[in-house]
Amino acid sequence: MPDKPALGVGLVGYAFMGAAHSHAWRTAPRVFDLPLRPAMVALCGRSAAAVEEAAARYGWTGAETDWRELIKRDDIQLVDICTPGDLHAEIAIAALEAGKHVLCEKPLANTLTEASAMAEVAARAAAHGVRAMTGFNYRRVPAIAFARKLVTDGRVGQIRHVRATYLQDWLVDPSFPLTWRLRRERAGSGALGDLGAHIVDLVHYLTGDRITGVSAAMATFTDERPLPDGPGAGPVTVDDAALFLARLGNGALASFEATRFATGRKNQLRIELNGDRGSLVFDLERPNELWFFSRDDDPATAGFRRILVTEPDHPYLSAWWPPGHVLGWDATFVHEVRDLVCAIADGTDPAPSFQDGLGVQCVLSSVEKSAAQDGSWVAVPERS
Amino acid sequence: MPDKPALGVGLVGYAFMGAAHSHAWRTAPRVFDLPLRPAMVALCGRSAAAVEEAAARYGWTGAETDWRELIKRDDIQLVDICTPGDLHAEIAIAALEAGKHVLCEKPLANTLTEASAMAEVAARAAAHGVRAMTGFNYRRVPAIAFARKLVTDGRVGQIRHVRATYLQDWLVDPSFPLTWRLRRERAGSGALGDLGAHIVDLVHYLTGDRITGVSAAMATFTDERPLPDGPGAGPVTVDDAALFLARLGNGALASFEATRFATGRKNQLRIELNGDRGSLVFDLERPNELWFFSRDDDPATAGFRRILVTEPDHPYLSAWWPPGHVLGWDATFVHEVRDLVCAIADGTDPAPSFQDGLGVQCVLSSVEKSAAQDGSWVAVPERS
Amino acid sequence: MPDKPALGVGLVGYAFMGAAHSHAWRTAPRVFDLPLRPAMVALCGRSAAAVEEAAARYGWTGAETDWRELIKRDDIQLVDICTPGDLHAEIAIAALEAGKHVLCEKPLANTLTEASAMAEVAARAAAHGVRAMTGFNYRRVPAIAFARKLVTDGRVGQIRHVRATYLQDWLVDPSFPLTWRLRRERAGSGALGDLGAHIVDLVHYLTGDRITGVSAAMATFTDERPLPDGPGAGPVTVDDAALFLARLGNGALASFEATRFATGRKNQLRIELNGDRGSLVFDLERPNELWFFSRDDDPATAGFRRILVTEPDHPYLSAWWPPGHVLGWDATFVHEVRDLVCAIADGTDPAPSFQDGLGVQCVLSSVEKSAAQDGSWVAVPERS
Amino acid sequence: MPDKPALGVGLVGYAFMGAAHSHAWRTAPRVFDLPLRPAMVALCGRSAAAVEEAAARYGWTGAETDWRELIKRDDIQLVDICTPGDLHAEIAIAALEAGKHVLCEKPLANTLTEASAMAEVAARAAAHGVRAMTGFNYRRVPAIAFARKLVTDGRVGQIRHVRATYLQDWLVDPSFPLTWRLRRERAGSGALGDLGAHIVDLVHYLTGDRITGVSAAMATFTDERPLPDGPGAGPVTVDDAALFLARLGNGALASFEATRFATGRKNQLRIELNGDRGSLVFDLERPNELWFFSRDDDPATAGFRRILVTEPDHPYLSAWWPPGHVLGWDATFVHEVRDLVCAIADGTDPAPSFQDGLGVQCVLSSVEKSAAQDGSWVAVPERS
DSSP: OTTSOEEEEEEEOOSHHHHHHHHHHHHHHHHSOOSSEEEEEEEEOSOHHHHHHHHHHHTOSEEESOHHHHHHOTTOOEEEEOSOGGGHHHHHHHHHHTTOEEEEESSSOSSHHHHHHHHHHHHHHHTTTOOEEEEOGGGGSHHHHHHHHHHHTTSSOSEEEEEEEEEOOTTOSTTSOOOGGGOHHHHSSSHIIIIIHHHHHHHHHHHSOOEEEEEEEEEOSOOEEEOSSSSSEEEOOSOSEEEEEEEETTSOEEEEEEESOOTTOSSEEEEEEEESSEEEEEETTSTTEEEEEETTSOGGGOOEEEEEOOSTTSTTGGGSSSTTOOOOTTHHHHHHHHHHHHHHHHTOOOSSOHHHHHHHHHHHHHHHHHHHTTTOOEEOOOOO | OTTSOEEEEEEEOOSHHHHHHHHHHHHHHHHSOOSSEEEEEEEEOSOHHHHHHHHHHHTOSEEESOHHHHHHOTTOOEEEEOSOGGGHHHHHHHHHHTTOEEEEESSSOSSHHHHHHHHHHHHHHHTTTOOEEEEOGGGGSHHHHHHHHHHHTTSSOSEEEEEEEEEOOTTOSTTSOOOGGGOHHHHSSSHIIIIIHHHHHHHHHHHSOOEEEEEEEEEOSOOEEEOSSSSSEEEOOSOSEEEEEEEETTSOEEEEEEESOOTTOSSEEEEEEEESSEEEEEETTSTTEEEEEETTSOGGGOOEEEEEOOSTTSTTGGGSSSTTOOOOTTHHHHHHHHHHHHHHHHTOOOSSOHHHHHHHHHHHHHHHHHHHTTTOOEEOOOOO | OTTSOEEEEEEEOOSHHHHHHHHHHHHHHHHSOOSSEEEEEEEEOSOHHHHHHHHHHHTOSEEESOHHHHHHOTTOOEEEEOSOGGGHHHHHHHHHHTTOEEEEESSSOSSHHHHHHHHHHHHHHHHTTOOEEEEOGGGGSHHHHHHHHHHHTTSSOSEEEEEEEEEOOTTOSTTSOOOGGGOHHHHSSSHIIIIIHHHHHHHHHHHSOOEEEEEEEEEOSOOEEEOSSSSSEEEOOSOSEEEEEEEETTSOEEEEEEESOOTTOSSEEEEEEEESSEEEEEETTSTTEEEEEETTSOGGGOOEEEEEOOSTTSTTGGGSSSTTOOOOTTHHHHHHHHHHHHHHHHTOOOSSOHHHHHHHHHHHHHHHHHHHTTTOOEEOOOOO | OTTSOEEEEEEEOOSHHHHHHHHHHHHHHHHSOOSSEEEEEEEEOSOHHHHHHHHHHHTOSEEESOHHHHHHOTTOOEEEEOSOGGGHHHHHHHHHHTTOEEEEESSSOSSHHHHHHHHHHHHHHHHTTOOEEEEOGGGGSHHHHHHHHHHHTTSSOSEEEEEEEEEOOTTSSTTSOOOGGGOHHHHSSSHIIIIIHHHHHHHHHHHSOOEEEEEEEEEOSOOEEEOSSSSSEEEOOSOSEEEEEEEETTSOEEEEEEESOOTTOSSEEEEEEEESSEEEEEETTSTTEEEEEETTSOGGGOOEEEEEOOSTTSTTGGGSSSTTOOOOTTHHHHHHHHHHHHHHHHTOOOSSOHHHHHHHHHHHHHHHHHHHTTTOOEEOOOOO
């Protein structure tokens, strides 16, 4: 391993997502035989004391307090962005223009304008061998990657229906405080951008198609919440729930729901595809399983098969443990890092690209537009 | 039993639904201690030979070939209507006006006009002690009746979300023929009226609320099919799938889907309610189970409970078998007959009434309207 | 139907099992096109008033208070025995010797001696066209019958393992009274004969093999219980739980458990077979499903399939409802009656025969013997 | 972190288990705030080239080719043993006597004699503050640790039944080669020691009780297999499957099964406990779930609850990700390392101790004895 070329990495942000990405950078080279040797050069955050402690804790060699300095460092070739969405565009564009590869957490940006600018810069950077990836990590659940393979192998056939829901329940209690995720100026949107973005990207990925139109409704059930630091309350300025119907390019009819008010659902991302040859079902509460119904089976013994996606024949699995040993949520980031490093070494564009991230943003923006205009259908602009 | 007052019953129609209702009339007095003694007087159908054979097979004493004659008979006090939807209004209105109680299969009618007329006649008849019931049999699944009880007991709290789907797959094969169910003039609509009607009624029943607005999309994936009797093909004039978002009176946000193109789903009616105190999930593929999540449980041991609705404490169950013995789909009709007979004996109005049936029809009609006007929200007219 | 030969039926016993059998006799000719026309001639019980009421309730034309009189009646050709086990032998033998066909509830008898005598008489009767059947109704769950078909079709291959459990929980509460089922002189044994008998028969049926040896343990956790009618308590003289390991003729290794102390399990009969080509799993709490794993599937998409055994291709189903409509526990008796009537008409021996019932009894007896001699293996005597 | 006392670790073995333990040593200090700072000093294996490559890959600073040298190093305070079972005793005893803490993979040893000697040395070492732990990692699945808490909190009550199975299927194919795991001299036993050891330990842990007697049967279905390196075949000298009934100290009746012939079961460890207040079910195929039935619930709403053991209230979870994010199999080793390091820092004995490992060994040995003497009950010797 020591004789492989190094890939210096700097990470911006060290909350929940920063911890998950740190785990991935630490673990990926131990599990996979990567073509480059990632070096965890520096972690970046605003408070010097806090970022130094986090760097030591998560395994980063150094620390920075200004992301602009991070980008300038010669020993860093890749910038990983785990900040809230309102900083994504500025950092990513600066990093790409400085010739650094970028991994940017989802959603790509808080506004369509920012996302467009990012995608444009990424396209220019790619021409010079500089790579950009959007962090839709659920594409890297092995069961999802395997589902995609079944679709491309024709096992599902022409897709007629998609059902995609992402349900959480942490806002049911009205005394939950008004954190930054509930304020439009920081988070862009609520359940829509946080949860809806994931299922939109997964549907694009799994079907290989795109959402061409939406008809939407959004709701904020609790419109005022206690301030997180101090007495009093403030207005919730994002959606608690977003639902929409959608049409795909090939004519499939889809439904989407993202909510933080689904009592008892902690983190349930569920997708079902119905095609004219087969169906697939995935549920993030049981991420090591994929359910597959095939019309190729004789009718008497046909049934949804519970495939344990833990075998050497399945994506990513041969590098891990023996058959039947499940992976956790954290493995998705390990796979993301692996695929990104391989793409950089191969000189290919990683997926999901910033273009893909922009594609999701176009859908989210159309959803907001439809919800604002009485639910009537809005055509989703094509990402050029 | 012989000393109980008799209730002469005549049944119109002897296909699938006629068989199920016959089973119910035969079985209900054996399982439940009914206040009246149903007598299976006559079965009615157009072909004399066929109806006589069916009468003998299903246990009816006599047979009729004209429903008008059936209604005239003095030994019949109740008319059970199992014909296609286009005959419901005429028969039901004539029967009610002749002073016969009526049980009418769902959906109540093929058009809103017919349904309104039926509800009006039923209201007048009720004033004279003549009863009318719409055959939404799924209200009588014990798990559904028990779910309703949990809602009225306050165990679910304020409902925020409803997810209702009714999925079948018998139209996936394009060589499936153009039966009457695929022709608008006989069936009124496709998946919407056949499947969607059930889930609309169940949501009304379970929530005790009503759907006030809808935003809808419909699709016909296969627009031409082989004629059932002879060469050639004809146009499909009903929907293969209908999806809609809905708002309920209390502010809940709901999604509905009815389709005959969900590969692998044979008869999956699934409903989930999320309230601020608890959640409920029902799936018709496992009709003897109800899943319940309660926020009253301490968080560490909270989880969706799989309640086997097979115990003496559950609705209808004490009359059947010992604990743990499951019921089949047919039991729903047995319970329907039981409740109808009890209502007649008690002099109360059975539920779901024709008003309830009309309420469903109003929603279906609004769905078609919204789908026709680009998915924009349509307010559901209140059934007066 | 009226022109079919009649088959006069008399039923002895009208508790839980009598009600279930009555339902079956009433229903079978309505669902299936039977070759004979069952006539529900008389119900028999000791109390004249009670049996007359029950006869009216369950649909029997007449009533008798002495089973000897029932057997003498010329209008009765078949005697159905639903009494406690201590009366089975006497009634069945008398009926067979009087030339009446017999359906006898399980377990066949309380002792091996009685069971042997019954099987012997049944064999002699068969030579004269008189038929005898043991009421192991779970063979008639469509999913079980379909599982048997998969085994005989070679889809499971050589069976290596069997896991069979029948779990209930109604004795967990120590204040549950000392009913007849807890007294050896009436019931023969406890969980073993009541629940264990079912899973032993099912394993014989599904595998087509027989249990050749057992190693067993039994326990009575609560050895004294309140008397059911009056003050004081009495000793429990049967087992609360029986567990045993078993070997089958072909070398498979099996485990069995029958208990009434499995908290939360209301009526869970569960069987798993592992063969060298496939596996099967059945659970009576979800009786309309069969789980099938096939090594013929390619490894990446192999998984246990949840087959909804509700389709026209499945045993018994084409006579019932359209695809996807589940049956209840009661349907097993309807199928039992159907198969018995067909066998009588065809002049063939119905299964499970009294020989099969005796085969189960031999296993149960060996289990008791092994448990009494420190768990060491006991060879199961072959039913000759 | 740098100012915490270091704990130098040396690991022997770098196959599957070595990789898993390396992952744990790397990850534990990043997830948990450990009282000591583990340093991954050296990896030990016989081939210099291979062990150096593995050391670099898995994150170890140095490499050794002789475990005796590893033990001598002053910069190593803990020896982690991941070799096949026949080397456990020699290495562990030498390490403990050299004053090194020891983590030893399960089963503790291949023979009871070795295990006894190890436990004795561990007891002496503990008197000098040197700690020894047996690597039964499944105690560290959060759902299992939480199940233990429910038992100690009295939520299960007096335990009556235990059902424990560990099912795999990798030997179904007769062409699978004769690896070391199928040879008695290396592996000690087959399914019994590899799989059975885990479920025996878990039952000891979960119940807080011990197995006092067993009645067993073992089988080798395929007694000859192709040699792994070269032509020809050799005899399988271990069991393919081991089943046994067991009694616990408090009177509970248990069944155990360990097999490598359960077609379709990749790694299914399943445990069910039935007590007089509640029941628990765990399945390693869905390790982030625990099913709990409580008799404290009112009967109508009682049911097995599917608890997602992913919340901050659950063991280990607050250190990981937000609610609803599942962990993988690898996390069990991370937790094991955490608990071991905490015990060392606290000066307490970690669990499971070598005494616990010996306790399991006593059961396994009694199982072999019972199987050899016709299944009759064998009392399990108490570990003194």
